[in-house]
Amino acid sequence: MKSLFENTIAILILFSCLSCKKETVLEQNKYQFTELQKVDWFLGRWENNSAEGNLSESWKKLNDSTFSGESYFVIENDTVFAETIQLEERNSQLTLVVSVPNQNKEQPVAFKLTENSGNKLIFENPKHDFPTKIIYNQVGSDSMVAEISGMKEGVLKSELFKMKKVR
Numbered sequence: 001m002k003s004l005f006e007n008t009i010a011i012l013i014l015f016s017c018l019s020c021k022k023e024t025v026l027e028q029n030k031y032q033f034t035e036l037q038k039v040d041w042f043l044g045r046w047e048n049n050s051a052e053g054n055l056s057e058s059w060k061k062l063n064d065s066t067f068s069g070e071s072y073f074v075i076e077n078d079t080v081f082a083e084t085i086q087l088e089e090r091n092s093q094l095t096l097v098v099s100v101p102n103q104n105k106e107q108p109v110a111f112k113l114t115e116n117s118g119n120k121l122i123f124e125n126p127k128h129d130f131p132t133k134i135i136y137n138q139v140g141s142d143s144m145v146a147e148i149s150g151m152k153e154g155v156l157k158s159e160l161f162k163m164k165k166v167r
Helices: 002-031
Strands: 044-050 053-063 066-075 076-089 093-099 109-116 120-124 133-140 142-150 155-165
Touching: 053 076, 053 155, 093 120
Parallel strands: none
Antiparallel strands: 044 053, 044 155, 053 066, 066 076, 076 093, 093 109, 109 120, 120 133, 133 142, 142 155
């Protein structure tokens, strides 16, 4: 009888340890991607319709560690520029990964986050030809300005893209 009691106690202790371990793993995963959560204002569709053409950038949550984006510039029903973008969090570091068809030998280019003031994110890759810097600046709950800059043909160039959130 004593052996049965000792076995029952041992099994109860084992189950208690396993259930505690499972709770710890869940708690760790709960806070794993906090940097990406801070910039959830990215999510949605952003546009700028002007006489030059229509710029559209859409972001969605792909999973807990990645936002997925697409950007298009259309002139009179002709898409003149397109890119796919991933905003990824790895080891508490945000990285913007940009892929543009027919550029960079079809390889994605990664830009590391170098500054985050909540509403303004600066990503840089000094080894890339152009741009070397990408800035996203939230200027209101429904407005954002994206800026790309870097050296182009020996001259510092910068382009601004003002956008309104449409959904």
